[in-house]
Amino acid sequence: MSVKIELTNYGVKRIRQGNPLIQEEDLKQTIKQIPLEWVEFVDNKQKYLATGYLGKQNKGFGWVVDQTQRSIDQMFFKQLFQQAIQKRQAFFSDETTTAFRLFNGEGDGFGGMTVDYYADYLVISWYNQTIYHFKKMIVASLLEVFPKAKGIVEKIRFKSESKESQWLVGEKPQEPLIIKENGVSYAVYLDEGYMTGIFLDQKDVRRRLTEGLAAGNKVLNMFSYTGAFSVAAAYGGALETTSIDLAQRSLAKTQEQFEVNALPLAQQKIIVMDTFEYFRYARRKKLNYDLIILDPPSFARNKKKTFSVAKDYGRLIEESVEILAEEGMIIASTNAANLSIKKFRHAIEGALQDKQVTYQLVESYRLPADFPASDFEESNYLKVLFYRIKK
Structure with a gap:
């Protein structure tokens, strides 16, 4: 070398x-x-x-x-992938879940790439140019260890002239591909830009919703994307759900998620609107909710303003309290790697104190078992806190 x-x-x-x-x-x-x-x-x-x-x-x-001076070659990657697959045998044998992370970058011993499993199809994400340079060897190693893969699509998550998503190996599935998670069906599209239609790292939170955490509740899902939290809540007995997202595509995508589960659309509102505008609208209309789910992107920009988790999360909490029922719950989530769990709690609880409400942190979640993290803070990026609040 x-x-x-x-x-x-x-x-x-x-x-x-x-x-x-x-x-x-x-x-x-x-x-x-x-x-x-x-x-x-x-x-x-x-x-x-x-x-x-x-x-x-x-x-x-x-x-x-x-750190042992061995060669970084096809055998090295074969062993890495074999170890990762072995660790996830429980997921393969669970018929209620057919999508999960197969290889989680540094948490599985190699930073800069991840592999997700979607019902026998694989999605590889490359996070930098150097690891992409070794793509041929890495894909060959993966296929040697996992020959039953029906197809592989890649996501290029660094600046590149290549398309952000492209099919690499095997056949494309009929779309939408229907996967299961905790017994709930989700429609995914493996070759549509960076996203597939579901964030697999939130499976434990969705499981809590399917188990009945939202039963009998009016649920508001902010930054709803394709409405996966709303679907899990409805599946778990929510009285009604409201999904808010600024992206126009969220309307049809969210409807589809309810439809593949045969959940009645009559009890589900799907609204294309800026989150903060919806807060104002809900206050004007005197709407309130028993459970509010907040899972914003770490950073977002629209024509009028920017949103940053580190700077603006407290405001999200304050606005949510305004339209929360007398006794309700806020599920506060972030995937911002640069925001520690301590600072995240501080932002939330500072805002709750400003609103002069009684609150209790009742549950918290980090990355699920198929997303092992390395032991530096940014690696375990997901933070989800459940607060019970009394006004």
Whole structure:
């Protein structure tokens, strides 16, 4: 291996503490051109620390992938995929769930890529140019370990001239592909941009809704996307659901999710509107809800304004309290990796205190079992807090 990358003392310390994520400030030298090959990370005495690669992506500048000096080849990836599949045997044998994460990047030993399983089809997401460079070898390894895959689609989640989603291997399924999760059916489209129609990391929260958490409740689902939370709530006995999303496509997509479960649309409202505009509308109409679900994107921009979880979540909570029943629940969720659980709680509880309500944190969820995280905070990005509130 020819390329050696010297790390700062702090970078060395982070690796020795088990953090696989390389940040640009961990590098001793400025990298003008990222090498599209495996590199050796060394200390200031040129002593070997780890094997990995450099690749710009949202949460860093590279990854450690091994500390034993073995070759990063097809056999290496075969073993990684075999271990990941072995860990998920319980998911394969559960007939009520046919979609889950098969390989979760650094949590399964290799940062920069993920693989999702959708009823015998696989979706690979590439998060940087360097890992994409090794695509042929990685896909070959995956197919060797998982030959029953009917097809593979890839998602390119870094700046590239390639299409963001394209079919790689095998046949395309008839669409929508119907998958199951906790016994509920969901319509997914594997080759429509970055998204498929469901966020698999929220399965535990949807399970709570299907189990009857929302039974007899009026439920408001903000930033609803394709309405998966609404469908789970309706399946679990919600009296009615209201799904709000600014994207025009959310209307037909959400209707479809109810229809594939034969849930009556008469009890479901699906509204294309900005979240904060809907809060104002609901106040004017004196509407209120027993359960409000808030799962905004980390950052969003429309023609009028921007929304950032770190800056604006407290306002979301305050607006929700205004239209919550006298006794109700808010499910507050974020996938913002840069916001710690402590800061997230602080934002929510600060807003509840400002509204002078009584509140209790009754349940919390992080990433589910098929999304193992590495032991650095940004890796376990999902935070979902259930607050019972009395006005």
